[in-house]
Amino acid sequence: MHSISRKLFLYQIVLLAGCHSATPAIAASGSSTVSLAYMARLYTMKTSRSGTRIRMENKWNSLEFETNGRRVWINGIMVWLHHPCRGSGNNWSIREEDFKKGVDPILRAYSYVPKKTPKVVVLDPGHGGKDTGAIGPNKVYEKNVVLDIAHRVRKHLESRKITVRMTRTGDTFPSLPDRSDYATKVSADLFISIHADGAGDASACGVETFITAVAGGDSSNHYGEGADTFPVLNNKFDSANAVLGFSLQSNHVKASGRSDRGLRRARFSVIKNAPCPAALVECGFLTNPSEESLLNSASFREKVAGGITNGVLGYFTLVQRAR
Ligand SMILES: [Zn+2]
Known part of the structure; x- marks a missing residue:
């Protein structure tokens, strides 16, 4: 670490x-x-x-x-x-x-990041409760994997005296609007949603980070998204999102050793409605047997948590240097 x-x-x-x-x-x-x-x-x-x-x-x-x-x-x-x-x-x-x-x-992050030092980081473990998220061939559930990773990130950030809030701390299912509303309620300065991927093709693998697509711009996810290119609340933070997303993706790739699927753009509900710079991190594919096995191991989840933590700390460092 x-x-x-x-x-x-x-x-x-x-x-x-x-x-x-x-x-x-x-x-x-x-x-x-x-x-x-x-x-x-x-x-x-x-x-x-x-x-x-x-x-x-x-x-x-x-x-x-x-x-x-x-x-x-x-x-x-x-x-x-x-x-x-x-x-x-x-x-x-x-x-x-x-x-x-x-x-x-x-x-040139220093020209773009908000000058205010972030105080509250909201972690959003995806899915939960009735919503399992992706399920691996050996029945590893996304909702459990991402909750464990989020708890680990929380521990690391709190050890650095950073205030962390979580949209869920157990096997519950906050709705998508509940998650971004919670970020507003606790005055979040950063919002990080944590997920693991699933795909029909079992060979799909690697890690990726999504940030909100800019107004009028196409998304780059692999789910297909329709033609909604209107501005959204989170577009206010477009440039800071790029700084945060890049810091997360580069540190996540280094820490996990998995292949780099890139910093991508989408209009996922939890990030497009976030009231602060926001990103959604995909920690590998549960539908890939090798990555399912890795994600089922505490030592790999700890590596991933270290990468996400360093991504957040990297953003903090850039804000401090921009002031
Ligand atoms: Zn998910």
Whole structure:
């Protein structure tokens, strides 16, 4: 735990050291896109091209864009854009909202996070009671796994003198509105919903983190979501969500050792109605026999809890440095 925290702290310093100007910038007034060439100048990065990837890097940070695709790897961690990177030749761009509410907040968090030190973290173990959530082939229930992980995260955060509240502490079933209402009632500064995945394909595996899709932007979940792209309450925290989500996903991947499915966007009820920066963490697939076995072991759940804890602490560190 301590060594992971120390690594994270050093990593954040590296991120901060890579920053230049505190002024968010756009390629051209009135433009809805930001060119990769502009970003290379802004971050003082060298650009190289290999097949369908455009890589940009400086001493501290790297960006690797997938041409005509929605994925970018930021310091090796997959981040899903709302829209594909488009262009030709040496002239490629991403949409302005993906730059302002995704890439740039992650690279220059200090310009975007709320300056107020977070005090109350709400943990939301998914499902519960009559709602089992995903069930593995060996009958491991999501509702039990995520409750145990949440208790472990709570213990770690409370040992750092952080106030933690939980939407459920036992095998009960708060409704989805109850969960975000609870966050409002206790004046949450951060809201973290904890889940484990399920899929029809037993080979599906890995960890992913969801944050609220920006107004008008497509989601990147794998459930299909309809065409609801209206603004939601949580859009107020779009940039801070990206900072929090990236910190959670990068630390979760490192701690668990599972494959990286990326920082994704969706309009799940509990996060879109959260009154503060919010994220939903998926801790692996119970429908995958190997990951079910891992999630059934206390030692793996402790690793996952360590990753989520360090993700929250990483966000705290960035807020403190932004003040
Ligand atoms: Zn779930």
